[in-house]
Amino acid sequence: MIPQKEINEKDTLSPVPSQTASEPDLENEFAATVDIGAATHQGLVRENNEDHYLVVRFQRALAPLLSNVPEGILEKSYDITGYGMLIADGMGGMAAGEVASRMALAKVVQLVVDTPDWILSLSQTKDLQAVLERMTERFLQVDAALRDTAKNDFTLRGMGTTLTVAAMLADDLILGHIGDSRVYLWRNGNMTQLTNDHTLAQSLINAGVAKPDDPAARSMRHVLTAAMGSLGEQIEPQVRRIRVAPGDQILLCTDGLTDMVDDAAITAAIGDAPSAQHGCQDLVDLALAGGGRDNVTVVLARLNPVSP
Incomplete structure (x- = not known):
């Protein structure tokens, strides 16, 4: 297990030109120090912790050493730091849930190492589309790997997991998501949920059949309509x-937080905390x-x- 002190990162995202398809000439200089924290707890009822999380740092760098190419044609140097944040909430009998969530994170890392996205420039529409398609493909590959493992080990039959991935490179945040874990964006004291809950309750709400506070919807908020490895479709x-x-601020969390703590309390805790790690511990304490x-x-x- 990675010691907690190694999870709390403070680094700088270097300024890089960034543009969107709708603003092809815009150069948006983005510079910020990144403070990342993480915390987990098995709770007060469960015997095992079937949640797993992972925070990774990756870099894209280029530094020409020797060349006779005329000056100005090549980039003098290129160095960007990015981060990947992943959480998975496992399910299944015995230790199957722990295996599923742990395996999902390990498989994502393997796939990313084999096909790194940060070689692409997200300022280009075609590159952005390629990254989004690759994220989808990775989820399908992780799902297939979990299914194959369960088929070959009867003790793991029925295992599954949610999976939520957030990859941040400069001012781009790429999300991939299945299940009822969540990603929130905290901005200027307000919090917005960026992911959809893949639950029967949310399906009823989306269809206009129920409202969020209806007892029928609340009773089905843990019934997943999509998960990695465990469902047939x-x-x-x-x-x-x-x-x-x-x-x-970007928050990833499992439903062990959102079932116990309302959005207003989460928003306040994030805004009041002196650091990301303090914020994480405060949120876990609220859930407990x-x-x-x-x-x-x-x-x-x-x-x-970053101050000018």
């Missing part, structure tokens, strides 16, 4: 790109104070503005 992960800015009926895991990234 092919998954359709939610994949999207978000632009972030200095001052933003609310009953701690499930495993709870949180990862929080703060993009602290």
